[in-house]
Amino acid sequence: MSRFATIIGTGHYLPPIERPNREMRERFGEVIDKFEASSGITTRWYAPDDWVTSDLAVEAAREALKDAGIQAEDLDMIILGTDSPDYITPATSVVVQHKLGAVKAGTFDIGCACASFPTGLNIAAGLLATSYQMKYVLVVGAYMMHKLCDWQNDVMSFFYGDGAGAAVLTYSDKPGFISSTFFADGSYHKHWGIYSGGTYEPATVESVQAGRTQVRFITPFPPEVNNEGWPKRMRELAANGNFDLQDVDMALYTQVRLNSIKLVQETLGLPLEKTHWIMDKWGYTGSACIPMVFDDARKQGKIKSGDLVTFVGSGVGYNQAGSAFIMP
Known part of the structure; x- marks a missing residue:
């Protein structure tokens, strides 16, 4: 039987602290109007100071697992894309695996910034098509760049908002991928x-x-x-x-x-x-x-x-x- 990857669940997480353009304008002036006009961005959201990227990823993952109707213990692989990792090493995906309780899942990180999620989907599709022992793969994208920028003094912090999104993939005899x-x-x-x-x-x-x-x-x-x-x-x-x-x-x-x-x-x-x-x-x-x-x-x-x-x-x-x- 041919095996095609298919997406069966998605989720996202948005942290609770809002930083609207009004605050940015008070800090950086009229350049914010130019940024807003070209980007469409009117606000952004920050995680609490004691949170790390893996915390955002776990919340989005839980939503995706719920949507897919499976448990963390069912996962065979976790693929995490981020350019704001918890650490340089070890991989943030192993932290997510631990916090999520995905006890039988392998993990790895992808460092392609905003290209990470489609990259992760493509890798997951290949794994599910060729690795017959795998049934469920979780692909997560997570971002907490506000903690890695000078958000109070660097005008480019206009663009950075925290968040995470996730998708659960499994195999099917119909495309899919x-x-x-x-x-x-x-x-x-x-x-x-x-x-x-x-x-x-x-x-x-x-x-x-x-x-x-x-x-x-x-x-x-x-x-x-x-x-x-x-x-x-x-x-x-x-x-x-x-x-x-x-x-x-x-x-x-x-x-x-x-x-x-x-x-x-x-x-x-x-x-x-x-x-x-x-x-x-x-x-x-x-x-x-x-x-x-x-x-x-x-x-x-x-x-x-x-x-x-x-x-x-x-x-x-x-x-x-x-x-x-x-x-x-």
């Missing part, structure tokens, strides 16, 4: 990131005091990275999966700029009704934004059984990945 695509251009790796604390520059008193252990926006990415890259990834998904782009029922993208999503949909000839966005109410949630927008669209009834859904994400570095599924 349709196609994948990947792309990267590492020449951009110095544009945006956390550049002290690893082997390039181990953390020192000096680097901490200078703020180099916090996330820094160094050089703007050309707008075509997303505005042209996302349509390319969508066309690759269609070619790899042998479907027509007009057959896509819901196209989901990294939730950072609403204007980019509108432009990409227009470029592809897809109406805005065939996409969904959450940055207006939740901010940019990085590694978590695609599973969060996916769950929100499902819970609002915008995604139904039989729908063809695509996921395209861009992560700093930069990575891009896409995944296509038919919903069960």
Whole structure:
């Protein structure tokens, strides 16, 4: 029997502390109006100071497990995407496994930033298709960048909101998973990131005091990275999966700029009704934004059984990945 990965449950978690644009405007001035106009972001949410990324991931995972109708002990694998990990090492996924009580699950982390969730979906699909001992795989995206930025003084903190999203996959004799695509251009790796604390520059008193252990926006990415890259990834998904782009029922993208999503949909000839966005109410949630927008669209009834859904994400570095599924 052929085994196709299928998504049977989703969930998300939004932490409780709101930081609306009004507060940002009081701190940073009129530049916030410009950011709001291009991104669509009006607010963002922060986790309490004593929380870590794995706490967000666990809450989203519990919602996805409940939606799928299974228990944590049923999981065979946990794949976690984040670029705000609990530690440099060990992997945050093992912390999630422990907190969740997923006692028989293997785990690993993915570090592709906002491309992590479609990357994780593609890996999960491959595992379920070829590893016959596996039945349930959990894919999580989690983000707590506000704790790794200077949110009180760095205007780029406008974009960072905390959150997590998750999906449970199992196998079926019907697709399911349709196609994948990947792309990267590492020449951009110095544009945006956390550049002290690893082997390039181990953390020192000096680097901490200078703020180099916090996330820094160094050089703007050309707008075509997303505005042209996302349509390319969508066309690759269609070619790899042998479907027509007009057959896509819901196209989901990294939730950072609403204007980019509108432009990409227009470029592809897809109406805005065939996409969904959450940055207006939740901010940019990085590694978590695609599973969060996916769950929100499902819970609002915008995604139904039989729908063809695509996921395209861009992560700093930069990575891009896409995944296509038919919903069960």
